[in-house]
Amino acid sequence: MAPAPDRGRTTRMRRRKSTGAWRLLGVLVTLLLIAAACGGDDGEEATPPVTAAAPEPAPAPATTESAPADAGPTDEGSTDDTVDDAAPSDDVTATDDGAADVTESITIGAISTLDGPFAALGDFSMHGVKLALLEYGGELDGTDTRDGVTGASVAGVDIELVIEGSDATPDVAVEATRRMVEQDGAEIIIGPLSGDEGLALKDYIRDFPEVTLVNGTSASQDLTLRDPAPNVFRFGGDGAMWTFGVGTYAYEVLGYRNIATVAEDYSYPYDQVGAVLTEFCALGGTVAERIWVPLGTQDYSSFVAQIPDDVDAVFFAMGGTDAINFVKQYDEFTGQAIPLVAGPTAVDQSVLSELGDRAEGLISSGPVVDDSGLAEFDAFAARLEEVFPGQTPNIFNIYYYVATKSALQALEEVGADLSDGSAAFQAALAEQSWQTPIGPVVLDDNRQAVVDMYLRRVEGGVQKTIETLPKVNATLGFDRDEYIAQGSFSRDNPACG
């Protein structure tokens, strides 16, 4: 009994003391914040005179080290402004003094999901990045996913590869990219893999106009469609484009009139369901139920139970593990009494072997088929097997390969010159037009690819072409303004009757 009051008193005293300390800390933090805010303003206002007075700083931003050196908000502001202001006026000085001899190496940062639910897909995507670098004289450092590539060079400039992983969450992706840009000094970022990561990286990279983001497989529509960032490029389709043609095929050829959808509850599946319903409902089809499943759900029994008995088909849009679990359980619970129609990644080559017989006959649309007969595809498949035995082409290794190779080609065209805030490089990148392993690619004004898609059916464990859908654009062939005006796809957009 006795010690109790003592202990109480000490605690109280300690608490009082610590309250004081906290208060002091609070005041300090507030002061610092105010100081930082004022400092930032000063910096921005003060920059133009500094640039005008001293021509020496102008070449500095062109060097590779400038980006990582930026630490505080003040520095950052001034550097950006220096680039913008100095470039047009002191054009000659900048190129003569700086770029040619200071750009000794260029760092490419590759980010994909190396941990978490999509870890396997992260491995695939890094295969693609490395294959592209090998074409430019690189050699593999090792067989592990995180082992880089050395010795690659473009126009006499060494290319260094930095690899970072995320776990498919936007926060981790931004943090990893921040490390690559601000610490490793990466000038070009390849990635990320998943939809929401892409949106987060777009917002982050917008503040670094001299850094270029070439998207991997992030398929959120609004990475490029609405409010695009000038330094973000996508050489592949988005979720809606990947799903192009399925709604029409389901209505006109398969004769479905009333469907249900089951999809993961985030932006990328919204785009897939939205694209299917946009076509399907425009023809007069109806949707009986839209079921949204939390990402990473294991047990789909309660969601399967919600599918109405009287629908003609079920469209499901999921990726990786989720697709495997869903198809397995759908089969167990219904015996596939109601036919399935698949989203693009749900039956991607990366999961087909795990889906096994249950995937046979599934109809989908998507960027990759195994029987396209394109010489570039066969060459890619052969090279992939040679360098990474046992690997076959899928959306991830192809898209990361296309992204990396596009960047390297553009670098080559500009002589690996990233001066002037990468202006020449980004212009060359926007003009890239070439024959990829999955067909021709060109970019539109938002730096979004116009690419071929394939309507396909799973036969014997591979994707066979039903029909090639040439030159699918970001608005699926609808009027651009109208399409954008209908707003981002969401749980209940489009309305569909």
Add this chain to the structure above:
Amino acid sequence: MAPDRRNAAVATRVGVLLAHLPGRTGTPRPRLAAQVALGGLLVYYVTAKSIEIGDRSLLVLLNGLTAAALYFLMASGFTLLFGLVRVTNLAHGGVYLLGGYAALSVQQATGNWLVAIGLGFLFSGGIGIALYLLLRRLRGEGLRETMVTLGAAIVMADQALARWGGVPSDLDPPALLQGSLPLPASPLLYPKFRIAVIGLAVLAGLVLWLLLYRTRLGMIIRAGVDDQDMVSMAGIRVELVFCAVFVLAGGLAGTAGVAGGTYLSLAQGEDNRILLASLIVVIAGGLGSLRGAGAAAILVGLVEAFAQTHHAILSVLITFGTLIAVLALRPHGLFGQPVDARL
């Protein structure tokens, strides 16, 4: 909705009536009244929603029980370990994953599911011993112990990734339990293996009960929960008992991993998902209480199945809401006790 409102009014009136019933001290009991009113509303809501989907209610019930079975297999080991050794074992999900993967390898080699689950149990029991040895020197330093188990969890997840890769995979159920049974009055089927999982959990519960309440080891474990010092003074080697409990907890998690790996799948991130679910169950049931783990597993499983069916978007929120509600009413969990008289 008129009937809705009418029923709500009835429930409230019943509550008010109850509130004015004299209690032991003769004063109104507004708190009990509120609880009864809320409970009435809840029962009404669940019944109404279940009638709405008619024949599918049986499916929802079965889904809930299957989930509950898996949660119980996980939570019982966790709660046993906490009750006796006072370790918050955050590596429990890792043991689940490794046990499942080990069984997967065994099945790929032998093609036999029963051998797989047997060796899966032994393997994860072995991990239990490793954890016991790892934590032995930190006994009594709660926070450090927890951090070490967290570290072990990360190592386990990475080992699983390195050894079995990131592509999800699953075990094939034994031939006898493959396929599905038709559900009465419904076009849907129910997989046989899921029903077997419910049986497995009931069996595990029975064995645990027998072990704890009908054997000498169980007696020692229960005594150890109450007062470790007294038990060791009685000449019993408590350390051995601790080790046995680690083996048991690991084995249960591994068994859960084999079951889950068969009817769901094994993949990266599964360890954390199942750990979170079993934490909810353990806390709602009362840390250290086996009965609590059972009751809370059923509660959480049913609530989850119900929420996923009727309010899919809110399902995660509702599951956590259940935990909050339980803790609000019973701060120590359903069967938890404020003092050390657990189990």
